Amino acid sequence: MYGTNSKARTRVSNVGPQSRPHPKGEQEKNLWSSLLNGVASGKKLPEKNLLVLGGNAELQREFLETLETDTSRRPQDRRRRKPPVANEFALGYTYQDVLDADHDDILARLSIYLLSESSPIFTALVKPLLTAKTIPETLVVILLDWADPWSWPRQLRDWVRFLRGLVAAMDDDCKVTAEETMKEWQQRRRGAPYEGGSAAPSDTVINIPLGQGEWDEPLGLPICVACHGTEKIETLERDHGWREEDFDFSLQYLRTTLLKHGSSLIYTSLSVPNSLPTLIHSSLGIHSLLKRQTLKHNVIDRDKVLVPPNWDTWGKIRVLREGFDVEGISSGWSIDIQAPAKLQPSESSEDDDTDLLSPPPTQHPLHRTPSPEIPGSVLFIYEDNIPNPSKDRPSTFPPFGEVRLDTTAPTMQDFLKTVQEQMQKLAEAEASSTTTSSTSQAPTSSTTSTTATNTSTPTRPVSESNNQRVNEHIGPVQFNMGGIQVDADEMVRKLRERGEGARNKTEYGPGTPEGTKKQNEELAQFFAG
Numbered sequence: 001m002y003g004t005n006s007k008a009r010t011r012v013s014n015v016g017p018q019s020r021p022h023p024k025g026e027q028e029k030n031l032w033s034s035l036l037n038g039v040a041s042g043k044k045l046p047e048k049n050l051l052v053l054g055g056n057a058e059l060q061r062e063f064l065e066t067l068e069t070d071t072s073r074r075p076q077d078r079r080r081r082k083p084p085v086a087n088e089f090a091l092g093y094t095y096q097d098v099l100d101a102d103h104d105d106i107l108a109r110l111s112i113y114l115l116s117e118s119s120p121i122f123t124a125l126v127k128p129l130l131t132a133k134t135i136p137e138t139l140v141v142i143l144l145d146w147a148d149p150w151s152w153p154r155q156l157r158d159w160v161r162f163l164r165g166l167v168a169a170m171d172d173d174c175k176v177t178a179e180e181t182m183k184e185w186q187q188r189r190r191g192a193p194y195e196g197g198s199a200a201p202s203d204t205v206i207n208i209p210l211g212q213g214e215w216d217e218p219l220g221l222p223i224c225v226a227c228h229g230t231e232k233i234e235t236l237e238r239d240h241g242w243r244e245e246d247f248d249f250s251l252q253y254l255r256t257t258l259l260k261h262g263s264s265l266i267y268t269s270l271s272v273p274n275s276l277p278t279l280i281h282s283s284l285g286i287h288s289l290l291k292r293q294t295l296k297h298n299v300i301d302r303d304k305v306l307v308p309p310n311w312d313t314w315g316k317i318r319v320l321r322e323g324f325d326v327e328g329i330s331s332g333w334s335i336d337i338q339a340p341a342k343l344q345p346s347e348s349s350e351d352d353d354t355d356l357l358s359p360p361p362t363q364h365p366l367h368r369t370p371s372p373e374i375p376g377s378v379l380f381i382y383e384d385n386i387p388n389p390s391k392d393r394p395s396t397f398p399p400f401g402e403v404r405l406d407t408t409a410p411t412m413q414d415f416l417k418t419v420q421e422q423m424q425k426l427a428e429a430e431a432s433s434t435t436t437s438s439t440s441q442a443p444t445s446s447t448t449s450t451t452a453t454n455t456s457t458p459t460r461p462v463s464e465s466n467n468q469r470v471n472e473h474i475g476p477v478q479f480n481m482g483g484i485q486v487d488a489d490e491m492v493r494k495l496r497e498r499g500e501g502a503r504n505k506t507e508y509g510p511g512t513p514e515g516t517k518k519q520n521e522e523l524a525q526f527f528a529g
Contacts, residue, residue: 178220332378
């Protein structure tokens with residue numbers, strides 16, 4: 001027993017700290033770095049990109065406020081500063097943290113890029129944002145305003161052309177990634193993640209054939225069209241006479257054109273709760289771990305329209321209102337989105353960036369020359385049914401280049417001279433009318449004379465009293481002349497006094513016999529006194 005214990009004790013002592021090899025410094029450093037990297041990767045937020053196209057700076061800010069899931073914060077988060085929105089010039093930027101349902105955990109960091117103009121010159125700004133890594137994590141939102149729904153098809157056409165040119169300018173790796181992204185979106189068929197149903201297992205592939213008009217023109221990036229400002233619908237009804245037929249036609253037209261690009265559609269408002277955050281987050285693959293958000297389509301309420309991706313079909317569009325030509329609009333839209341000849345790159349040009357970076361010709365916004373219509377275009381169908389009210393009114397502006405804001409005003413003396421002439425004409429007309437009335441009322445007999453005298457005597461006081469009451473009711477007539485408030489009655493009185501003084505001066509002036517006689521009498525009285 002003793003020998004056995006001594007052998008065991010000897011064996012244990014051989015494994016003591018003196019005989020154990022020491023780890024090297026590099027191994028310790030690698031150990032700590034791997035631990036820190038593991039912790040950092042666990043806390044790293046998923047990064048998603050949102051590219052907002054269209055709208056002015058104010059409309060984009062309202063859209064971002066609508067996108068926030070909940071403005072209320074917990075007490076410890078109220079001091080947190082809201083990220084600024086820099087969207088005044090060219091390509092704007094801001095970000096949002098997508099919070100979980102309990103507002104404790106941050107699910108993802110949403111980087112938002114904003115662009116207002118669809119000119120090809122801005123392609124060079126957006127192109128670096130789309131790489132093979134960021135394309136699958138990017139969603140494009142085309143923002144339309146309810147203030148001018150008659151221009152929606154042209155705005156949508158310009159942005160589709162912009163995206164087609166942007167994808168065409170990508171390198172080969174980005175194009176392959178964009179094509180794969182579109183295939184994944186096409187496989188997200190109806191009823192999978194957007195209706196709240198259970199998705200198919202990962203090892204099961206369900207290929208549902210595409211319907212008519214679906215994904216005919218994929219753009220390489222997922223699209224969502226947001227028509228913001230539904231509170232302006234009442235203004236369209238009250239001021240422009242919109243009816244249910246007009247709202248249905250506009251919705252059918254948008255749904256038909258967006259179906260070709262696999263785009264979703266939503267009507268939003270800052271004052272009305274909507275499903276915009278759920279639509280954007282689910283499209284980017286951001287899902288809450290505590291509360292599952294589901295999307296329910298809505299094409300009945302005209303201020304809460306929601307068409308999820310891969311949900312719409314030609315049959316559903318026809319059901320909204322009969323008589324809508326879905327086939328014609330769909331085929332014509334493919335013609336409208338083709339780039340015009342002047343924007344297509346030339347085969348002989350060696351540098352394609354020269355045409356993109358050259359500034360477009362400047363045009364006045366009120367007199368911008370419309371783009372020539374393409375044969376087979378369907379834009380005029382929308383514009384005939386939804387006309388622009390400003391085009392119906394005659395324009396009061398001359399052509400651009402002939403606009404003159406100069407105006408000429410008469411001098412004070414010329415104006416007073418004109419007023420005096422008008423007052424003299426009115427006085428002469430009044431005197432002639434008085435003479436005519438007195439002549440017509442001349443007595444033919446003593447009885448008639450007595451009667452006329454009795455009846456005509458109170459005529460003038462009655463009229464004067466009536467005029468006095470009217471003047472007291474109306475008040476003094478005043479107008480602004482050269483920044484000075486002028487009383488018309490006082491001016492007329494002064495003009496009359498000036499006229500009487502000139503008349504007296506002419507009748508009794510120094511050159512007349514009456515004037516000489518009067519002057520002699522005044523001199524004699526002076527020396528006699």
